[in-house]
Amino acid sequence: MDAADRGARHGTIPIVDFDAYRLGGADDAVPGERLQELREEVRRAFTEVGFVYLKNTGIEQDEVDHVMAVSKKFFQLPAEEKRPFSRGSYSNSVNHGWVSLERESLNPRRPGDLKEAFNTTSLREDIEWPSDGVDDFRATLVTFYKRCMKLSLRVLRVMALSLGIDPDVFLKAHRQIGCEENGSTLRSLYYPPVKSERVKEDQIRCGEHSDYGSITLLFQSREGGLQVLNRKGKFISAPSISGTVLVNIADLMQRWTSDVFVSAIHRVLLPPGGDSRTRQSLAFFVQPDDNVMITCVDESNKYPPVKCVDYLQSRFSDTYGRN
Numbered sequence: 001m002d003a004a005d006r007g008a009r010h011g012t013i014p015i016v017d018f019d020a021y022r023l024g025g026a027d028d029a030v031p032g033e034r035l036q037e038l039r040e041e042v043r044r045a046f047t048e049v050g051f052v053y054l055k056n057t058g059i060e061q062d063e064v065d066h067v068m069a070v071s072k073k074f075f076q077l078p079a080e081e082k083r084p085f086s087r088g089s090y091s092n093s094v095n096h097g098w099v100s101l102e103r104e105s106l107n108p109r110r111p112g113d114l115k116e117a118f119n120t121t122s123l124r125e126d127i128e129w130p131s132d133g134v135d136d137f138r139a140t141l142v143t144f145y146k147r148c149m150k151l152s153l154r155v156l157r158v159m160a161l162s163l164g165i166d167p168d169v170f171l172k173a174h175r176q177i178g179c180e181e182n183g184s185t186l187r188s189l190y191y192p193p194v195k196s197e198r199v200k201e202d203q204i205r206c207g208e209h210s211d212y213g214s215i216t217l218l219f220q221s222r223e224g225g226l227q228v229l230n231r232k233g234k235f236i237s238a239p240s241i242s243g244t245v246l247v248n249i250a251d252l253m254q255r256w257t258s259d260v261f262v263s264a265i266h267r268v269l270l271p272p273g274g275d276s277r278t279r280q281s282l283a284f285f286v287q288p289d290d291n292v293m294i295t296c297v298d299e300s301n302k303y304p305p306v307k308c309v310d311y312l313q314s315r316f317s318d319t320y321g322r323n
Ligand SMILES: O=C(O)CCC(=O)C(=O)O
Pocket: 187, 189, 206, 211, 218, 220, 226, 266, 267, 268, 280, 281, 283
């Protein structure tokens, strides 16, 4: 039994080598023993835990560190300078823009999350981006968005292969990532230093939730704090592992696969008392194209078909209230 196997069996998150299908390699992974292993390990991770660390994806740690460093410059600007770029102020894209501290409660039973975020949802040329003091913000985020998009498509293909279904079934529903008709979002998250005397009862950095779309790619800074609920009902920690990408199943994918792949609840806790470090992460939320109808891939009809944009809209309303 290899390490990935043991990981999934014990309800912990396995580390899987993606080299056979890494970015920069052939567009179609060469069928072979390595790809076969990759398919099996991915299936096991997504059916048993819902999360997997991928190593050797082609996205290097240096790139991730750079995107976080540039993002941090933005987050450290005074609130007045960030406010003009708020989420909700872009007419072409409701989800694009800055989300202020405590604005969201991903678990609505808790006070607002102790985090800030900047969502890159629109890649349109004609929208305004923050530039004063952060002249490289736009180009850095847009470049990283496209890198994540390419990796996501590869992961989606391996996922279909791992289920033994048409390898393009998920790809066909993700043709327009980066265009107006698709809501996929690169979210740069910033968790400021926590001042324990100001923390409200039950407040944490990011409340318990599952993601909404198809899959999420997550890169975390080194401080840790992320926890994932495993199938035994126990929160396990999901530390940052340098050079890897943490990939998880989101709710629409669980529904699409009739609950074969599981979308696990996760959260980010406060740091231990006295730890005043910031935390950062980059989450690439992959969503199918707005107009795609999601119908269970095994034709079981366990869930009725739903239009992607309608499903996501209802989930966003739950998080933000009416918008
Ligand atoms: O910051 C993190 O590590 C996780 C954030 C998260 O789960 C989310 O924004 O959906």
